[in-house]
Amino acid sequence: MKTFIYAASQGKKEQTLLYNTTDEEVWIQEDNTTSLAKCYNKAIDFAIEEDVDNLILVHDDVILENYTTERLDNLMQKFDVVGVAGTTQVKLQSPALWHIMGGGFGSGNLHGAVAHGDGKTKHMTAFGPYPKRVVLLDGVFLAISRKVFEKIRFDESCPAKWHFYDLDYTMQCYKAGFKLGVGDILITHQS
Numbered sequence: 013m014k015t016f017i018y019a020a021s022q023g024k025k026e027q028t029l030l031y032n033t034t035d036e037e038v039w040i041q042e043d044n045t046t047s048l049a050k051c052y053n054k055a056i057d058f059a060i061e062e063d064v065d066n067l068i069l070v071h072d073d074v075i076l077e078n079y080t081t082e083r084l085d086n087l088m089q090k091f092d093v094v095g096v097a098g099t100t101q102v103k104l105q106s107p108a109l110w111h112i113m114g115g116g117f118g119s120g121n122l123h124g125a126v127a128h129g130d131g132k133t134k135h136m137t138a139f140g141p142y143p144k145r146v147v148l149l150d151g152v153f154l155a156i157s158r159k160v161f162e163k164i165r166f167d168e169s170c171p172a173k174w175h176f177y178d179l180d181y182t183m184q185c186y187k188a189g190f191k192l193g194v195g196d197i198l199i200t201h202q203s
Contacts, residue, residue, distance in 0.1 A: 016066070
């Protein structure tokens with residue numbers, strides 16, 4: 013399976029946590045000032061042109077702690093879109109954050125785990141058991157199968173450059189009948 017990893021950065025790739033902590037081949041779009049929806053659609057175009065099987069869209073301030081292509085391939089046999097955090101239920105409300113719309117901590121609807129920190133100091137946020145099929149994913153890490161990205165694109169009319177693209181995209185995927193899942197890929201997010 014051919015996998016392509018993409019991130020957009022407002023700075024230079026050498027300044028990103030992702031570039032400095034992975035041995036994986038990653039395309040980091042440097043000096044980005046456009047919305048993530050536009051950037052991710054550009055990555056989709058490239059993935060289609062290059063006959064990629066799985067497209068990973070990840071934030072540039074992430075460490076891929078245990079990512080392997082074998083781990084991803086196993087998850088992609090179960091799910092069409094894989095993330096590291098998501099929810100099994102959604103109630104549309106403000107603020108539009110995946111974990112709040114999923115009922116919040118302690119609801120039993122949240123799944124996955126994300127470490128936060130800089131690689132030296134970090135703490136783990138465990139949302140709930142995984143792997144698990146969900147209806148909405150957080151966009152810090154999204155692995156998307158070809159059958160999905162050939163049909164569903166990011167909404168470039170979204171007024172927020174850096175937010176909500178993930179909620180809209182994963183809701184589109186779910187509505188179209190694709191299987192979304194939280195997988196056992198662990199990351200550290202410097203946020």
